[in-house]
Each structure stands twice: as structure tokens, then as C-alpha cells.
Amino acid sequence: MAVTTEPSRPAADDTPTGTAGGGGADPGGRVRPRRRPRPTAGRVLAWTALVGIMAITLFPFYWMLRTALSDGSVLATQPSSLLPVEPTTGAFERVFGLATTEEAQAQGGSGAAISFWRYLLNSVLVATVITAGQVVFGAMAAYAFARMRWPGRDAVFFLFLTALMVPPIFTQLPNFLLMRDLGLLNTYPAIILPFFFMTPFAIFFLRQFFLGISSEVEEAARLDGSGHVGTFVRIIVPMSWGPITTLALLQYVLAWNEYFWPLLVGSAQDVRVLTVALGIFRSQTPQGTPDWAGLMAATLVAALPVLLLFAVTSRKIVNSIGFSGIK
Amino acid sequence: MSSTAPSGPALPQSPAGDGPVPVPARPPGRGGGRGAQSDGARARQRRENLVAAGFIAPSLLGFGVFYFWPTLRGLYFSLTDFDFFSAPAFVGLANYQRLLEDPTFWNAMRVTLLYVAINIGVQTVLALAIAVLMHRLTQSTFVRSVVVMPYLVANVVVALVFFWMLDAQIGIVNQALAGVGLDPVAFFGDEAWVIPTIALVNVWRHMGYTALLLFAGLQMIPGHLYEAARTDGASEWRMFWSITLPLLRPVLAVVLVITMIGSFQVFDTVAVTAAGGPADASRVLQYYIFDLAFQRLDYGYASAVSVVLLLILMAVAVVQLRLTRANESDLG
Numbered sequence: 001m002a003v004t005t006e007p008s009r010p011a012a013d014d015t016p017t018g019t020a021g022g023g024g025a026d027p028g029g030r031v032r033p034r035r036r037p038r039p040t041a042g043r044v045l046a047w048t049a050l051v052g053i054m055a056i057t058l059f060p061f062y063w064m065l066r067t068a069l070s071d072g073s074v075l076a077t078q079p080s081s082l083l084p085v086e087p088t089t090g091a092f093e094r095v096f097g098l099a100t101t102e103e104a105q106a107q108g109g110s111g112a113a114i115s116f117w118r119y120l121l122n123s124v125l126v127a128t129v130i131t132a133g134q135v136v137f138g139a140m141a142a143y144a145f146a147r148m149r150w151p152g153r154d155a156v157f158f159l160f161l162t163a164l165m166v167p168p169i170f171t172q173l174p175n176f177l178l179m180r181d182l183g184l185l186n187t188y189p190a191i192i193l194p195f196f197f198m199t200p201f202a203i204f205f206l207r208q209f210f211l212g213i214s215s216e217v218e219e220a221a222r223l224d225g226s227g228h229v230g231t232f233v234r235i236i237v238p239m240s241w242g243p244i245t246t247l248a249l250l251q252y253v254l255a256w257n258e259y260f261w262p263l264l265v266g267s268a269q270d271v272r273v274l275t276v277a278l279g280i281f282r283s284q285t286p287q288g289t290p291d292w293a294g295l296m297a298a299t300l301v302a303a304l305p306v307l308l309l310f311a312v313t314s315r316k317i318v319n320s321i322g323f324s325g326i327k
Numbered sequence: 328m329s330s331t332a333p334s335g336p337a338l339p340q341s342p343a344g345d346g347p348v349p350v351p352a353r354p355p356g357r358g359g360g361r362g363a364q365s366d367g368a369r370a371r372q373r374r375e376n377l378v379a380a381g382f383i384a385p386s387l388l389g390f391g392v393f394y395f396w397p398t399l400r401g402l403y404f405s406l407t408d409f410d411f412f413s414a415p416a417f418v419g420l421a422n423y424q425r426l427l428e429d430p431t432f433w434n435a436m437r438v439t440l441l442y443v444a445i446n447i448g449v450q451t452v453l454a455l456a457i458a459v460l461m462h463r464l465t466q467s468t469f470v471r472s473v474v475v476m477p478y479l480v481a482n483v484v485v486a487l488v489f490f491w492m493l494d495a496q497i498g499i500v501n502q503a504l505a506g507v508g509l510d511p512v513a514f515f516g517d518e519a520w521v522i523p524t525i526a527l528v529n530v531w532r533h534m535g536y537t538a539l540l541l542f543a544g545l546q547m548i549p550g551h552l553y554e555a556a557r558t559d560g561a562s563e564w565r566m567f568w569s570i571t572l573p574l575l576r577p578v579l580a581v582v583l584v585i586t587m588i589g590s591f592q593v594f595d596t597v598a599v600t601a602a603g604g605p606a607d608a609s610r611v612l613q614y615y616i617f618d619l620a621f622q623r624l625d626y627g628y629a630s631a632v633s634v635v636l637l638l639i640l641m642a643v644a645v646v647q648l649r650l651t652r653a654n655e656s657d658l659g
Contacts (some may be wrong), residue, residue, distance in 0.1 A: 042563060043464070050460045053453075054473050055533060060488045062477070063499060067491065079497035080506070104481045137385040144382035148375060156383065163394045165644050167592050169613055170633045173620055174397035174404065177411075228378045232334025257481035259595045264621070275483045282487060292491050299484045306479050314472040320540040321475070 064296045064303075068092065072107045072293035091297035102281065107293065109246065116301055118270070119277040124305075126262070126273055127255040130195045135248045138202030139240075143232050145203065146210035165202045168260070176264050186268035209243045210236065225281065246320045249313055251297055253306050272304040383591060404630035411624050422631035434607055435485045435615040438522060442611055443590045445526035451583060453530065454537035459571060461538070462545040463563065464517070474535030482532070482595035489528045490600045498574060518608040523598050525609060544578030545571065584647035588640050606626055612636050 067075070068091050069084035090107045093099040095116045099107075144150070145157055175194050184190040207216045213236065221231045237244070259275040267276055281298055282290075310317065405422055407415035448649050457474060464564050478487065493514040501511040514524040548571065556566050572579075594613040597603065603610040603618065610618070612632065620629035 011383075046460055046464055049471070050455070050464060053457055053460075054470065056531070057477060059494060060485075060531070063492055064488055076497045079501035080499060115472050133385075140382040149372075150379040150381045151380075156387070156605070159395070160386075160390060163390060165641060166394065166398055167588075167633075167636055167640050169403055169592065169616055170401050170637050171394055171397040173626070173630060173633060174400040174615075175393055177400075178392075178397070180411075182524035189507070194393040197393070198386040203386060227455060228375065228382075232658075241463075253350045253479050257479075257483075259481065259483050259598075260617075263598075271349045275595075277482050278481075278483050278487060282490075282599055292494075296491060299487050303480045303484045306481075307476070310472070310476070315468050318468055318471045318475060318539065321536070321543065 009031050062219075064300050067293055068297035068300050072291050075292055076194075085229065091291075092301075094291075094294045095297045095301060115269075116277065116298060119197070119272050119274045120186075120301065120305075122271055123256060123302075124276040126191050127252050128254040129188075129192050130249050131252045133192075133196035134199050134202045134251050135244060137197055138199065138247070139206050139237065139244060140232070141198065141203045142206035142210050142287035143228075143236060146207045147213075147231075148228060160198075160200050160203060165278060172261055172264065175261075179265050185265055186271055187266075188271055190264050190265040194261065195258075199251070202251060204242070205247050209240055213239060236304070240318070245313075246316050247260075249309065249317055252309070256306050266277075278302055354399065397583065401630050401633065404627055405634045407630075409627040409630075415627065418627070422628050425516045425628065426635070427629055430612070431607065431615065435610050435612045435632075438608065438610060439591060439593070439612045440528050442522050442593055443587060445523055446529055446590045446593075447587050449527065450530040450534050450537060450586065451579075453534045454541055454582075455579070456533065457538035458541035458545055459567060459635055461542055462571075469627055471539060475539055476535065477534035478530045480532070482529075483599050485528060485532045486596040486599045487532070489524075493524065516605055518605055521601050521605065521609045525593070529590075529593065529596055533586065533589075537582060540582050541575065541578065544575050544582070547578075548574045581647060589642055591636065591640060591643070 038043050066082070066084050069087050069089070071086040071088045071090060074086050088107070089101060090103065094104045094107070097115050097117070145153060172194075179185055179190040179193075185192075190267070217235060218231055221235045226234065257275065258273075259279070262273045263279065264270060267280070272280070278295075278298055282295060356590070372499060398634075404415060406419060408418045408421070409415035442566050461470060461474075493500050495501060495511055495513040495516060498514075500514075504511060512520060514520050552570050555564060555568060592613050594617065597609050597611055597614045598617070601609040603614050613636070616629050616632050616636070619625045619632065
């Protein structure tokens, strides 16, 4: 899991960037000085392997798109065609409920109403609120652990560490009961609350970064009469903007992709998130001939927001995946 | 953000002064006057405690309500007979006794272990290969972005895409098999195939991410070692076995165990594809727990099985600590 993602090193010098570890530090890992490598047989072979791996990685994404753009009713006639079969956007129209029942059935859909707009909205809402809570509360706690002295600090930190070891399923069974007893089943709070207040990972991630901030910065703020709250809000948070956004992105992806918990407490139509909707869509597909085109259009809709987010921020995320031995 | 490709700084520094595996905890704060505890200092400490309490309160609340309390409750439920509706009835260790004689449980253990073995075995080898290839060939962010892409997509999405690609009749993989004259395989419908299939699907999703973790570990290996080996005329193959692998071992150990802990909790992929079948061949532990609790409403027993899962993961974590401690010195 994302447990081994480390925040970038705080800028020890005056570099204002809070960007993730790589970037400027890039040459650190470079094993040899850049010189034009001779295209030996070994290198060619190695590059072939790497390109092959990238192809294997990318092909399923292409296949999703190819299938989603096909006409479901004739898909089976040319199963090995590398291009969409009788290209149409019908599958996407079905997914968003834009096609009439007849149109949908003509293209191999089930005709059942599917309201992916709703699910998309639910996913955005749930992931956004969870991320906001985790980042804000995580940063506050991380600050208290990293930059303040208070009795019991190390004991509480150790307790939080143990939370990492308990598998989610173990706490999710009783949490389900709690939500049921509170009458919250099939509401947004039920889906959001268990993740909202804390995730050990966010705290460890930011604590690691806050620990590295030079204390002179803080002392200067102190001399100016800032208390801890002021220092946190005006100095520490702005300084840590890089790692905080990285953390937010990672947590957003995790929240977006969560399946088990929303399946337990939020399978009702009006709060259903995309992952749960996909599972239900799949089990509703008619016997014998599933609506593959529709299903692939739906998976694309579910995957695309995160992939777009990633396209914009990949450098930051990729460079921040490192090793810190947080356990 | 920051400009890439810096034009050769004089001394390539290792990116992390942080050192390898366990990041050494810095002394907490360079705190103020250790001398006389004046009243002013005490008042300030009291104020600081109050502020700290405010900062930690939301997390502590979340931890208490959604981690700590349910853990205790889960342990208690495992000692009860509970169907969700009537009050839980205390039955002592009866659930655990039942577990010993439950063939479905032992089947779930076997299936889960098989899954973990295939998943972790293949994934680690491939991830290591990708990491080393990237390390020796390119620093390109683009390459790293591509390989990590599957990890960003939900398990459910990945499962459905492969469910389609591996369809027994018109899936592209079986089309390709037919193209080279092989019989079609019912990847998700065949008892012998279903677990290897699900394990490999998840290898596809996780290998790039795991490779990036290992890649970060590789970057901590001092470059001059390779220079020296090269001067001595060592081959890439030789360097891998004599430099890369031994020095990467601590990182590898930790990555292995973290991925293993995740692997033991496989659920999503199973739930949307084979759903435990055919004939329990993909009924992994977590799916069995889910099934017991929410389909058969046998909540007490489900809790007992999840305690077993908890114990397994704790054992894995203990092994992890041992391994990393034992290997700490490797990177000096």
C-alpha cells in the first residue's frame, strides 16, 4: 500500500520548492555520468524488455477504449479486431442514460436505467470530503507530533502506529454495526466518517516532513509573537505546500478507489459511488451476453478522472514514491 | 514543478540524507530552557499542552471511534454468537473450536496462501526487473508514470477489464491463444485457473508501483560502487548479483512484507469476478469473512475468522521487523 511513500525532503537550504524528492535531486541516483551509451546488444535487449513491459501495462487501457467505442451487439463478430467494431459512442450514451431503452437494447445493453452521473457525483463528493478531512486533521496531528512537546506524545504516536497493522476488515465489521446502530446506513456520513478524521499514513507522511523543517524558522516566528497556531498556519503549512498536495492526491486516489467499505454501507442508488456501481452493473448484465461495450465505457468513466489528475501531476506523485520505512 | 535535468551539479549527492530503511528519528525539537522551571515556563507549557490537545483532538477522536473501539469490539464479537439482530450471546472459544473443524475455512486458508505465493512471487521478480531496468537505463519520469498507471485505477476497474479480456469465448487473450492454435481457457471459470488468474491480474496492477519503491531503494546505492565494478570489468549481470541485490536486500525485505500484507487481504478482484467460485476455488479469507458476516449473518464466527487474519498479518509484521533489523547494517 501507499505506506511507503515518503514526503519530499524539506528544503534545507533556501530553495522554495516543496516538490517531491526527485526533480532537482535527480542526479543523486544517477549511477554514471550521462554519456552517450553505446548501443550494445545488452542495452538493446534491456530496452526491448522495458518497452515490452510498458506495452503490457498500456494495452488493457487501450482495450477498454476500443471496446467502449464498439457497438455491443456486433462485438462478438470480430472479437480480435484491434480497432473498435462499428465505432459508436452508444455505450457512453447508455452509461449516462442518454440512450432510449430501444437504442440501448439494440446495441446489447440491458435497457435498465443507469445513472452514472449520479455515481460520478457521489464519488467526487465522497473522495473530496475524505481527502479534505485527512489532510487538514493529518497536518494538525503531524504538527503536534513533530514540533510540540506534550505529555504522552510518544505513547499516542505508538498507538497510532499500531493502527497501521490492523487489517481494515477487522475494524470494518464493527464499524458497520456502529453505522447501523446510528441509523446512518446508506448515507454519505457512513461512507465518509471512518476515513475522515484520521488515517495513520497521512500523519506519518507529514510528520516526517515537519520534523525536517529547520527550527530557526519557527523560532523567528516565535520571536515575532506567533503562537503555535500562528506558526502552523502562517509558516509551516505554506512551507509544506508541496508534500501536502502530494498527500492530498494520493489520498484522493485511495478514496476514489475504495470498494469494500462503500459496498458495506452505501450500496443504495442515491449514495452509490462508482466502484460499487460498477460491481452492481456487472452483476446486472444479462445472462449469456454481458454488455461488454457498456461495461468498458463505465470502467473508463470510473478510471478517467483519476488518470487525468495523474496526467497533470504525475511528476509530483511519481517522484514522491520513495522509501521511508514507515511501518 | 522544479526544473528537470539540472545541468550536472558537481557532486551528485545521494537524494536522501535520510539513509535507508528506518528513517532515524530526529531529536524532537531543539527545545528551550532546560534550566530553571520558572512559573512563566510552566504556564507556557500548560498552554502548549492545551494547543497540542486541540491539534491532536480530531485524529484522536477518529482513532478512538474507528480504530481502537472497533478492534476491541471485534475481539469481543469473536467470542459470541451474533446474527446482527438479537444481542450477542457469549460463547467463549466455541467459534475458534468450530474454525478448527471447518473445511471451508481451511480451504480459504489454502486458497489465500496459494494466491499470496503466486501474487508475491511473480510480482516481486517482475518489479525487481523493472526497477533494475529503469535504474540502469533511464531516469525518465514518463517511463515511471506509465508503469505506475495501473496502480491508480481501482481494483474493481482492473478486475472488470481483465474479466473482459480473459473472457472464455470472445476475450482477446483467448483469441490470441486460438491464433497460435491453443485451446481456449476459462480463466475465471476453471478451478485450477481462477486463483493464478486473479493473482496475475493483481500483479499487473501492482508491479509498477512496487518497482518504483524498489527503484527508490536502488537510488540509495552509491554510484561509485558501479563505477569501480565497471573498471574491474564486471558485467551487468555480475553487478546485479554482487552489488545491487545484496545492498537492496533490506529495502526488498520491507517491500516484500508490505506487499504481502496487502496481498493477504485480497477481496475486490474476487468479489467482482469469480465471487468465490467455482466451487470455492476463489473463496479467499476476506471473501469468506464477508460472506459469513453479510450473507449468512454469522457475525460472531466471521469475527473469529477475521481475528485469524489479524494474527497472520501481525506475524508477517513481526517477521518484517526482524528482517529489517537484521539487515540494517547492509547499507552501512
